[in-house]
Amino acid sequence: MTGRTTEQHMEHGKQGDAALIALDWGTTSLRAYLFDAAGKVLDTRVSTAGIMNLPVPAEEGGFDAAFEEACGMWLAAAPSLPVLAAGMVGSAQGWVQAPYVETPAGEDALVAGIVKVRAASGANIAVVPGVLEPGALPNVMRGEETQIFGALGAQEERETALIGLPGTHAKWVVVEGARIARFYTFMTGEVYAALKAHTILGRTMKHPAAPDTAAFLRGVMVAREHGSAGLLATAFSTRTLGLTDQLAADEQPDYLSGLVIGHELAGLEAVLARRDVALAACAPQLIGADALCERYRLALAQFGCTAAQIVREATERGLWRIAVRAGLVGAAV
Structure with a gap:
């Protein structure tokens, strides 16, 4: 091809x-x-x-x-x-x-x-x-490392930063002292696609005419409030809510999207808490497609994290910064 x-x-x-x-x-x-x-x-x-x-x-x-x-x-x-x-x-x-x-x-x-x-x-x-x-x-x-340094921009003086990169394999990166200190990978996008296309959950779904934010947020809240048993337990509710006429066929894809993203954020909240960091107190920077980052911003708000910001042109800025640091070009005046 x-x-x-x-x-x-x-x-x-x-x-x-x-x-x-x-x-x-x-x-x-x-x-x-x-x-x-x-x-x-x-x-x-x-x-x-x-x-x-x-x-x-x-x-x-x-x-x-x-x-x-x-x-x-x-x-x-x-x-x-x-x-x-x-x-x-x-x-x-x-x-x-x-x-x-x-x-x-x-x-x-x-x-x-x-x-x-x-x-x-x-x-x-x-x-x-x-x-x-x-x-x-x-x-x-x-590839994400370049976007991360592009997102830092004028934020280098901050002691820490939390940067999220939603996608097939979503990443959450903790930056300390302008260095990538640690990060977490969630196979959110790939798992969503697999559940939708290759399990029984997809059999009752209908593609919606437009994104259904209410169904999405419902999924996020189920993951947050009833997700202690994990995604393997809650995912089946996509089917059972449909079978009991509590979730329309064209609401199910967005509901499942909310579930998997909600479980991702619950996992993030847990790993941050182990280091005495509250997700709700963070101001994450989100890098990725605008529509997907907006979904994450809405989902984060359900976890009390209301200060998330979408970063644009992180790739371009990161490539330029690394080129300058490598001496390939001179610093812009």
């Missing part, structure tokens, strides 16, 4: 002002940014050529082909542009493996762990490593 690249915008300046190419290269997509010397995005290109969806197999030059398709026009105009990449492109299945750095991990550790790969075009790509939290139950991230 061929990765198709499309130009998104060229709003902030001219390509002749370009200073950096930065890539957010994940499993299913590639997003390329062209920055000017002030750290502003000049142009963006998006491709479906994630590492598992290259134009041709990796052993036949798939990474080179995807890179050329996304960035060839920019490099043709300015062949000496530095290139930085983050995400699954640095995994064992990526273009080059950038080994994890261990927590606590700051920007300097990420820069020290950068691994370079040379493209067929001659461009040298600096690949950002992921982060490993070692232990009896190790935890890893790759």
Whole structure:
């Protein structure tokens, strides 16, 4: 399957002002940014050529082909542009493996762990490593670390920060002293999709015409108030409430979404409490798709956490910050 690249915008300046190419290269997509010397995005290109969806197999030059398709026009105009990449492109299945750095991990550790790969075009790509939290139950991230440092922005002076990244594998990250101290991964999105598509719960569901916030919040509250036995116990209520005419078929998908997110937040609340931190007293920063982050913001409010904020352009800011720290570009004046 061929990765198709499309130009998104060229709003902030001219390509002749370009200073950096930065890539957010994940499993299913590639997003390329062209920055000017002030750290502003000049142009963006998006491709479906994630590492598992290259134009041709990796052993036949798939990474080179995807890179050329996304960035060839920019490099043709300015062949000496530095290139930085983050995400699954640095995994064992990526273009080059950038080994994890261990927590606590700051920007300097990420820069020290950068691994370079040379493209067929001659461009040298600096690949950002992921982060490993070692232990009896190790935890890893790759790509999120860049977004986290982008979200910190002017918040570095804060002693601690709680950052949430909703998605297929949701992550909650505790930052201390501008370093990733520890983090928790919840397979919320993947479990929701599996329950909906591959269990009996999906048999009675009907896709709603529009998101049902009331049904979603009902699920969140069930997880919070009746979830002590865990998701394996409460998930079946999606079916039984339907069978007893207490939950309409088109309410069930949002109810189940609320359940799984509610259990995630209950788990987060519990692990924070072990360190004498109250979730309700936190002001989390949320990174991700606006609609999903808004769902999390509503769900967090049910746990008494009303100060959550959605952070936008965290990826762009994080890529630029790491590029500056790595000396690929000068700091914006």
